[in-house]
Amino acid sequence: MRVVYLNSTGAIGGAERALLDILAALRAAEPDWELHLLSGTGGALLDEAGKLGVEVRVLPLPRVVATAGDAAVERSSAGRVIALAGTLLAAPDSIAYALRLRRVLRDLDPAIIHSNGQKMHLLGAWAKPARAILIWHLHDFIGTRALMSRLLRAHVGRCRLAIANSNAVADDARVVLGSRCAVRTMYNAVDLDRNSPKGPLADLDTLARMPRVAEGTIRVGLVATFARWKGHETFLKAISCMSDRVPIRGYIVGGAVYERASSQYSLTELHEIAADCGVSRSVGFTGFVPDSATAMRALDIVVHASTRPEPFGLVIIESMACGRATIVSGAGGALELIRDEEDAMTHPPGDWRELASRIEELAMDPVKRQEMGRAARAAVERRFHPSRLAGELSSLYRTALRT
Ligand code: GLC
Numbered sequence: 001m002r003v004v005y006l007n008s009t010g011a012i013g014g015a016e017r018a019l020l021d022i023l024a025a026l027r028a029a030e031p032d033w034e035l036h037l038l039s040g041t042g043g044a045l046l047d048e049a050g051k052l053g054v055e056v057r058v059l060p061l062p063r064v065v066a067t068a069g070d071a072a073v074e075r076s077s078a079g080r081v082i083a084l085a086g087t088l089l090a091a092p093d094s095i096a097y098a099l100r101l102r103r104v105l106r107d108l109d110p111a112i113i114h115s116n117g118q119k120m121h122l123l124g125a126w127a128k129p130a131r132a133i134l135i136w137h138l139h140d141f142i143g144t145r146a147l148m149s150r151l152l153r154a155h156v157g158r159c160r161l162a163i164a165n166s167n168a169v170a171d172d173a174r175v176v177l178g179s180r181c182a183v184r185t186m187y188n189a190v191d192l193d194r195n196s197p198k199g200p201l202a203d204l205d206t207l208a209r210m211p212r213v214a215e216g217t218i219r220v221g222l223v224a225t226f227a228r229w230k231g232h233e234t235f236l237k238a239i240s241c242m243s244d245r246v247p248i249r250g251y252i253v254g255g256a257v258y259e260r261a262s263s264q265y266s267l268t269e270l271h272e273i274a275a276d277c278g279v280s281r282s283v284g285f286t287g288f289v290p291d292s293a294t295a296m297r298a299l300d301i302v303v304h305a306s307t308r309p310e311p312f313g314l315v316i317i318e319s320m321a322c323g324r325a326t327i328v329s330g331a332g333g334a335l336e337l338i339r340d341e342e343d344a345m346t347h348p349p350g351d352w353r354e355l356a357s358r359i360e361e362l363a364m365d366p367v368k369r370q371e372m373g374r375a376a377r378a379a380v381e382r383r384f385h386p387s388r389l390a391g392e393l394s395s396l397y398r399t400a401l402r403t
Contacts, residue, residue, distance in 0.1 A: 002034040003397070004110040004132075005054075006101075006120035008061060010043025013225055014314045015139040018165065018188045019116050020048050022389055025189070027052050029390030036108055038101070040066060040119070059101060062093030065119060101127035112397055118148050125155035133160040133400055136181075140311050141332070143172040156181045161400040165312040166333025182403070184396060187336075189386040190317045195293045197323030197377060202294040204251050208284025213249045218363040221251035221299040223292055223315050224306075226264040230254075231305025231329060233273055237352035238305075238359060240277040246363045250279065253295045255288035296322040300369060301362050303327045307350045310334040317384050320344065320376035325369040327358045337384075343375040 003026075007019060023035060035054045039046055040061030050056045105113065106129050114135045115124040121136045128134050136159050142149045153176055162183045164170035170185045177183065204219065205212050213219070220239070224230035232252060239250040256264050265273075267285065274280050289295040292315070296302055302319035304310070309332025316337050319326040328334050330346030338344035345362065347354040362369050 001030070001032070001112070001397075002036070002108065002110040003112045003114055004036045004038060004105060004108055006038050006113060006115040006117075006124050007045065008040040008066070008117050008119045010039045010041045010045045010058065012044050012048070014312070015116055015137075016045045017314055018139065018312075019137075020045070020052070021189050021191065021386055022393060023049055023052050023054050024191075025386055025389035026393065027054070030394060036110070038104065057104075059097075059104060061119075062097055065094050065097060065123075098123055098126040102129070105129050105132065111401060118142070118145075118152070121159070122151055122155060125158040128158060134158055135160060135397075135400060136162045138162055138164045138169055138173055138311075141169055141172045141309065142176050144308075149176045153177060160403065161396065163396060166336050168309065168333040168336065169311045182400075186389075186392050186396065187384060188312055188314055188317070189389045190314070190321045190380055190384045191386060192321055192381060194291070195296070195318045195321035197297070197373070199297060200291075200294050201298040202286070202289050202291075204253075204284065204286055204295060204298050207286035207289065208251060210249075210284045214247060217247040217249050218300045219249055219251060219298065220301040220303060220359055220363070221253050221295065222303045222305055223253040223295060223299075223319070224304075225254050226256040226266070226270070228263060228265060229306055229308045231307050231350070232265060232270055234305045234307060234350050234352045234355060235303055236270075236274050236277045236279055236283060238303075238355040239283055240279045241353065241356045242360060242363075246360070248282065248359070248363055250283035251286055251295075251299065252283060253286045253289055253292070292318060293322055296324055299324060301325050301327065301359060303355070303359070304334065305329050305347075305349075305355060306331075306334070308332075309349070313337060316344070317380050321380045321384075323373035323377045325362050325372045326376060327355065327362070338376075339379070343372060343379045345372070 037049045037054050037056045038059050042058045046056040110132050113124050113132050115121045116137045124134050156177045159181050162173050163186050167185050170183050173183045222235040274283050296319050302324045304316050306329045311333050313334040326344040328344050328346050329349045331349050340346050345358050347358050
């Protein structure tokens, strides 16, 4: 069995972390399979996949494709959608790229092409050799993306199976794609060794260039990329309205990973928002922490604050695996991962007052934090164990190959 994975970026975000987990699981369970990864840019993803024994190769995406995103489309008029579709579809660079990809795929002659991200779903559909089957791995809601949903619907005939990372994403995909392609849910897993309650701790204060906190201060952190919908503003506002009943320091852990400046905050912008909220001295910015578990373990409370429904929310299960008390933005696939008040808490997306009161409740109750952390670890061991991945995926592959 030869499988080619297509990913548009070599930087590691959630979808890439999920892909690495899949590659590691398959490598261990199916040592005879030949796994290839083609990526649109270089980066840590390729290094890590290479270490797993996957054949990696960069096929540099032309700039017009690499920087085209959907964030602009969502806010734009129909005219803009068509214009952008035109740029994407008709740009000579994209066509040349699809042809190049087709040549590479023809040479590799895979049984399965597994695309991991929307641009690659389309490029995969254009470039797929007739014998290979194409599987789209959906990590995001497509229904809210005007252009992408139209394009994917137009190409669904070339896709054999769509794998969704949650039931919420699967339901949305069924509406967009109709009945022409099977849609199945496969939850992501979490590396339970790397994300464990015990292990090295990041020195968050040093990373954030702040003086060490006083003994007894509760550390609360938002761990996320700088994508605009990850709720940095909600978090900063929540910290700004905490009462002084318990000393708290907030941390923003993460950095900018996208090609498009408009889809994400810059650090300067976040500093300005923090200043406007009056929390410059009570919130630190650590930057990207390569081993996020070291940062989570150093936190008492981990906050997930996405302002839109989260398709899945890897950070949630990573935090739970680290035995942290976790507060989740309660919408989308994120709600499928937790049991409210038992192994995590929720707040309505964007509601910083409610978020502040959840933080305060947990900050004042060490026993509750501990019990919740313990229940969280047990829940992810049961539900998101990586040993599940290889079996589920190989059975999805085999069914797709048969149909
Ligand atoms: C995307 C989704 C995120 C999910 C990740 C892995 O980044 O936005 O919710 O956790 O993919 O599936």
